[in-house]
Amino acid sequence: MKVYHASLKEAQADAGVLAVQGPSPFERLDWLALLCEMCLAPAKPRVSVASNGTQVAALPWMEAHGGAEALANWYNFIARPLGDAVLLSEITRSLPVGRASFAPMPEEDARQLADALRRTGWVAISEPCDSNHVLPVKDRSFAQYWSARPGALRETVRRKGRKGEVALRIVTEFSPTDWDAYEAVYKLSWKPGEGSPDFLRRWAEMDGAAGRLRLGIAEIGGQPVAAQFWTVEGGTAFIHKLAHDERFRKQSPGTLLSAAMFEHVIDRDGVSLVDFGTGDDPYKRDWMEDVRTRWRVRAWRKTAVRHWPTMVRALARYKLQPLVSPNRDG
Template sequence: MNSEYHDNFQSVQAVAGKKLDRSVQKSLFDRLDWVQQLHEYCVSDHQPILANSSENGAQAWMYLMKTGLGRYEGLANWYNFTFRPVFTGTFDEVTKLALLAKIASDLRKTSHHIEIYPVPEEDQSASLTERAFEQAGWVVFKSKADDNHILNVKGQTFDKYWAERPGQLRNTVRRKAKKNIVTTRIETQFSDEHWNDYLHVYENSWKPEEGSPEFLKSLAQREAEAGCLRLGLAYIDGQPVAAQFWTVENGEALIHKLAHIEDATKSSPGTLLTVAMFQHAIDVDRVNLVDFGTGNDPYKRDWMEMSRPRYRLEMFWPNNPLSWLPILKHYASGLVGRRSSL
């Protein structure tokens, strides 16, 4: 079994070829172009550590970045819905575990603390990573980091989905729609005009300052070229008052961003736009799942029907003295938590 790590994306591309591209990796957040753009626009001050192991045509990758002396984190931030090891080629669970354990073993040479999140568990990524690092001798602490709210469409039409929404939400939409004050549109092609409308809404909304508008613009352009962009815009008297940035691919709709201008709240443009976006995703795109990302905002419960946990994994190499105090603190914290629950 071979292993290596790369500190630049060009050498990863040379090794992986198209195996980390859209054509193979079905999840946006698993792709090389996602982490490359994220690094360029959001975390360029951190050196990438792109770890790889391979055997008989199967490969495992972990996209990491150096955040301190001997400290690595997942090459991810708040734009990620998930972060996990990525696999290519032909493999089974035993092969995946062995490949990942090899990466974990080699990372001991340069790191004593690795932290990754938000790791999903519905595909066993969290438990697989935990087992692989423990097998390589690391001490691993797993904790819940966040929740991911989703809607399983289950082949239903929008009308059926909508009939099951809370009565207060449906009444609000019915009353506001009757007034014909708000108009909506959903763009699948990128244009500077529509993107500027999106930026205008976001900059004048309740939302905090955007972390990296350049990253989102690059993402929107790239996803539009692939036919995956769904940019929703709502207007009152020709002025943009609400905006939503979705992508749709492989039967899944991802809700990346949404915002509305507070002065227009009484007309509920954000709610009316959300209705239009869900209707398009369900009846036109015919998605199987709508993913509202992470965060427990109360309004998500009106639109979604279930949530999935997202985990934080902290791995410490116990033979390094710098790990001893953090390990003890984690154990002590766990003991305190168990006692308080008795």
């Protein structure tokens, strides 16, 4: 058994680790490297790796607040271990910290990580931390999916689309001009200031070069008034960013653009799932059909005395929480 704790750069040079990358941006080392370079402290990311010669497990994390935390920020839909779950215990046994926190995690991954931590001498708790709205396409065409949407939504698209005021286009290759249009709309939207616009641009460039980008733009009189940043990967369409100019709200350009984006990824890309990320915004329920719970795993080494006060407080709060029966993740 080989276990080592590497920098992100070292992990990217390990063919075994590259082979267990997952089918989403958040499970690719190149995406994590870009996130670290532009949004996180570049010196802090780590990847812990265990290999028995045939199977590999890898746990991306970063040093933060005196412990290990998920290699993630608000751009991540998920944070999870990679590769063989059986080998996770080899990683948690030698993890060079006394405290750990990982979120947002799919339920099964959270359970496996918490079990591995407990087996190797940690005190670990797993608790719900967020919601994830998704659409399982179930081999439907867009027309079949659309017929099941709320009547008010379908009527809005019918009426506003019939007027012909809003021109829609979806691009799959990165263009500085198109991305400038996206950024211009975002600045005029109801959204708060973007955390790292330079990171988003680099991400769009990277995924455009790989054929994963789906950038939607709505225009009125040649002026961009709504924009959406999606990517498609591993049979899933990921909805990352939506924005529209509030001055044109009556024309519903964002709603018209969303309908066009769903049609594109369902009928042209043939995705099996559309993922709206974390957050329980009410409008997501008009477009999506399932809600999955995302989880946080927190753990403390029993021998890490300096973390005992935090551990005791967390355990006390955990025991006072009501029981939760979340939806099962896929």
